[in-house]
Amino acid sequence: MCGIVGYIGKQQAYPILIKGLQRLEYRGYDSAGIALIHDGKLNVYKAKGKVADLVQFASQKDISGNIGIAHTRWATHGEPNLVNAHPHYSQSEELAIIHNGIIENYALLKEGLIKEGYTFHSETDTEVLVQLIEYVKKSNGVDLTSAVQLALNQVIGAYAICVIEKSFPDVIVAARKGSPLVVGIGIDEFFLASDATPIVEYTDQVVYVGDEEIVTLQRGKSIEIKTIANVQKTPEIKKLEMTISQLEKGGYPHFMIKEIFEQPKTLSDSMRGRVSIDEKSIKLSGFIDNKEKFLNAKRIIITACGTSWHAGLIGKYAFEEFARIPVEVEYSSEFRYRNPVINEQDLVIPISQSGETADTLAAVELAKSKGAFIFGICNVVGASIPRMTHSGCYTHAGPEIGVASTKAFTAQVTVLLMLALLIGKEKGTITNAFYEKCVEELANIPNKIKRILEQNETISQFAKTFTYAQNFIYLGRGYNFPVALEGALKLKEISYIHAEGYPAAEMKHGPIALISQEMPVVVIATKAGMYEKVVSNIQEIKARKGKIISIVTEGDVVVKNLSDYSISIPDTEECFVPLLAAIPLQLMAYHIAVVKGCNVDQPRNLAKSVTVE
Numbered sequence: 001m002c003g004i005v006g007y008i009g010k011q012q013a014y015p016i017l018i019k020g021l022q023r024l025e026y027r028g029y030d031s032a033g034i035a036l037i038h039d040g041k042l043n044v045y046k047a048k049g050k051v052a053d054l055v056q057f058a059s060q061k062d063i064s065g066n067i068g069i070a071h072t073r074w075a076t077h078g079e080p081n082l083v084n085a086h087p088h089y090s091q092s093e094e095l096a097i098i099h100n101g102i103i104e105n106y107a108l109l110k111e112g113l114i115k116e117g118y119t120f121h122s123e124t125d126t127e128v129l130v131q132l133i134e135y136v137k138k139s140n141g142v143d144l145t146s147a148v149q150l151a152l153n154q155v156i157g158a159y160a161i162c163v164i165e166k167s168f169p170d171v172i173v174a175a176r177k178g179s180p181l182v183v184g185i186g187i188d189e190f191f192l193a194s195d196a197t198p199i200v201e202y203t204d205q206v207v208y209v210g211d212e213e214i215v216t217l218q219r220g221k222s223i224e225i226k227t228i229a230n231v232q233k234t235p236e237i238k239k240l241e242m243t244i245s246q247l248e249k250g251g252y253p254h255f256m257i258k259e260i261f262e263q264p265k266t267l268s269d270s271m272r273g274r275v276s277i278d279e280k281s282i283k284l285s286g287f288i289d290n291k292e293k294f295l296n297a298k299r300i301i302i303t304a305c306g307t308s309w310h311a312g313l314i315g316k317y318a319f320e321e322f323a324r325i326p327v328e329v330e331y332s333s334e335f336r337y338r339n340p341v342i343n344e345q346d347l348v349i350p351i352s353q354s355g356e357t358a359d360t361l362a363a364v365e366l367a368k369s370k371g372a373f374i375f376g377i378c379n380v381v382g383a384s385i386p387r388m389t390h391s392g393c394y395t396h397a398g399p400e401i402g403v404a405s406t407k408a409f410t411a412q413v414t415v416l417l418m419l420a421l422l423i424g425k426e427k428g429t430i431t432n433a434f435y436e437k438c439v440e441e442l443a444n445i446p447n448k449i450k451r452i453l454e455q456n457e458t459i460s461q462f463a464k465t466f467t468y469a470q471n472f473i474y475l476g477r478g479y480n481f482p483v484a485l486e487g488a489l490k491l492k493e494i495s496y497i498h499a500e501g502y503p504a505a506e507m508k509h510g511p512i513a514l515i516s517q518e519m520p521v522v523v524i525a526t527k528a529g530m531y532e533k534v535v536s537n538i539q540e541i542k543a544r545k546g547k548i549i550s551i552v553t554e555g556d557v558v559v560k561n562l563s564d565y566s567i568s569i570p571d572t573e574e575c576f577v578p579l580l581a582a583i584p585l586q587l588m589a590y591h592i593a594v595v596k597g598c599n600v601d602q603p604r605n606l607a608k609s610v611t612v613e
């Protein structure tokens, strides 16, 4: 994963780079480092741990310079220590590089370089790359851009890189393949980053670097782009639609709780211009432009990872129920490698918050190569996946900084439900009356979420009771089964408590053996959706003295009386319950993690954007 930042211009680079790293820390926080050119010196400073550790280390150093590159690492090759931290010097210490991605043929390249007399200090693939660039540069007598180009022609793998050269303090060369890279264009200055968040406060003019493109940013010149195959490209400058306030905590102690509380707004944003109460209709331009593809699809394949996969599973229930199209929900990492049967009548829907997840990107490539129509559901505008799809729909949840996904999940579910209802309406597989009722109800969901958020304090109180727990079980049926999976994932991601989500009735085929008075069991037992059946499942847990935490519909007394703790959510159509039931589970996971003293925004070993497979 890793986050990369670069700056060249008239300002001091250090504060810009550090602030940029802090914005990108969600991408990895094993180590951080910076390289600055000043007064004929190429200074590299690194620290194990977080950006704050780097700041402390660099406080005693010369941090001057108006050109620099910086990196926050999520370790792939080599343990997270100081030696493996980026930037990496080349042999002569003339060049410094930062890298996000994986060079797959690094071992072979390294062998060749060792034979040429190169020595290596780290275990990283990145150091191999910078040595290779230096070797190519010296042996061909070319400039940095050409050296990068020639070197990358020998490389197999994924990368976003930035390279600087001690003797040429007026140039940064960057390139990408598979990993994201954005250039910000200011007045007499350039910014580079893994996403637009480090750039937004300086300029709204950006260029999303394309795959296999090399960018040269030279003081006093315009941005130059060419491909690895040496074809000149005209930069496409786009306007950023992002504000700084979206990137700040706005008075909340953590991004995660801010993002949970933003959901009434983010859901309204997802529906804005799409759901019309007056016309009782849903409009999605990606659907209108490709109507036949949707109506004629023989099958839908949803491909995603993590939380996005859970959203996809809810999509399956909705597409099958409303549009009567068979749906498969695939883990992108499995799908891409198991030679799946895909054909031109398939509609493939990748779902990704970041739009950069390497496995989902590869799944899209595969499905596209087999002729399927690809309709992406992504949050980050301009990311790699939406750029690779035939059409799609942005979720418009705004930047999600907390590593554990919350608002992006509910926005994904909202988009999937809109799409399923729309196809159902057009195909005539749902009645107009039901469609209109759902449109109206969808518009009510943000207010219903507000009512659930009012219970935050109550949830934070009872969450304290459960910090002792080593394990949790989450149960739900129908549309609530994926919610149970997502609830369990949230808890384990941020509190490090082992949690499993299960279809409630499956419990008796295994997990019931785990139930004792020590075991908290979270049951989603709302009125809409197999209520009586779930009540029976609760009885089974109760009989074995499990601790029951239930999510019930307002006014419910039966389940409430059977539960140790219960949280009420407003009644709604069955398909919309996940949008409501997810909220208390997010809050519960958050509060348990906070009481346990965990870093909720940056849980250990995780990263938000998984650009390695």
Ligand code: G6P
Binding pocket: 305, 306, 307, 308, 351, 352, 353, 354, 355, 356, 357, 360, 403, 404, 405, 606, 607, 608, 609, 610
């Ligand atoms: C990581 C994140 C999860 C996310 C998953 C898929 O594991 O920590 O929050 O759900 O990647 O990411 P995507 O950006 O493709 O939705």
